[in-house]
Amino acid sequence: MHVQIVLFDGFDPLDAIAPYEVLEAGRMITGGSLEVELVSAEGAREVPSGLGSLTLRATTSLDPERTDLVIVPGALGRMPDGKEPTEDSIPVILSRTLDTALPVLLKECLDRPGVTVATVCGGSMVLAMAGLIEGRPATTHRMGLDLLEATGTIPIDARVVDDGDLVTAASVTSGLDLGLYLLERELGPRVALAVEKLIAHERRGTVWRGTGTRPIEAA
Structure with missing residues (x-):
């Protein structure tokens, strides 16, 4: 499985590095079932993050014809006030x-x-603002759920939301949980559990899917 994690100017480093480390660990313990790389829309370049002088290097371009899984991080900057x-x-x-x-x-x-697009935190806002996920369930940081709804996206207050070829995760640290869930979904629970033990992090929360019995709404 070929994984491309997208970088753009002002990205949040943890949004990108958390799933990168989880998926790279999955590559190591499966003997290479995954290939993970950092990419940008512009191709190979140094990409400045939103955290001081920290930059990461994109090694190539985002390529829809070559990738199986794309992960889009959010941004790091001032919160809306x-x-x-x-x-x-x-x-x-x-x-x-x-x-x-x-x-x-x-x-x-x-x-x-066959391509899955996943996001961490404000990464779903990139898709929403571009008009790419109107009418679809997605999550983002709790402070951005109203903005997500304003784009026509269905906001879900959950840590990870699985809508088939669109998988979104909420707050910054949920990138760890997203990575582990994607490992379980794509390679199975044994691989996900092995990585959980390796990084000493147990996945949090229930993954939301649009299936099953609908709960009665509280009055």
Whole structure:
């Protein structure tokens, strides 16, 4: 399985590194069942994160025809405070991705059979603002659920939401849980459990899916 983790200017490092480390551990303990790489819409380059001077290197371009799983992180910056957004606020950083080739490439990924697109934290907002997941259930950081709903996406207050070829995770640290869930979903529970033990992290929360009995809504 070929995995590409997308970097863009201002990305949150933990959103990218947490699933990267989990999936790379999966590669090691399966003898190479996974290939994981960092990519960008522009190709190989140094990509500045939103955390000080920290940068990560994208080694190649996001390629919808070559990947099986794409992971989109969120951004790191100022949280929305109800005032006029500043240049270093998270919504502004995320909106800048709309002026790049990333939305077109992500649409190709979603349109391509067999490709799963996953997101961490504000990564789902990149898809939502581009109009790619209207009417679909997704999650993001709890402070962004209203913004997610404003795009026409169905906000779900859960740590991980599985909607088939779209898997979204909520807060920053949920990147660990996303990675473990994807390992379980794609390679089975034995691999996921082995990685859990290796990184000393037990996956949290119940994965939401649009199946099963509907609970009675509280009055």
